[in-house]
Amino acid sequence: MKNENKLKCPMCGYEGKRKEFMYIYEATIYLIDSNVEKEERERPVLVVCPVCKQGFFLDDPYFKFKTRELYKDI
Numbered sequence: 001m002k003n004e005n006k007l008k009c010p011m012c013g014y015e016g017k018r019k020e021f022m023y024i025y026e027a028t029i030y031l032i033d034s035n036v037e038k039e040e041r042e043r044p045v046l047v048v049c050p051v052c053k054q055g056f057f058l059d060d061p062y063f064k065f066k067t068r069e070l071y072k073d074i
């Protein structure tokens with residue numbers, strides 16, 4: 001069974017806890033007539049490996065929710 005609390009880097013093979021990795025959310029803000037419009041499109045979360053510093057994407061549809069759970073106290 002897959003360990004849900006661990007992530008494996010596809011670049012270097014490092015396996016660690018989810019919170020050891022860094023996450024980058026890309027967002028674009030549109031300015032229309034001085035109003036800020038939020039982008040409609042959902043972008044994937046880029047995960048950055050703490051060892052090789054390379055970024056990769058996850059296909060886990062629940063990942064965003066899990067990450068939010070992980071950082072809910074921050």
Ligand SMILES: [Zn+2]
Pocket residue numbers: 009010011012013014049050051052053054
């Ligand atoms: Zn790596």
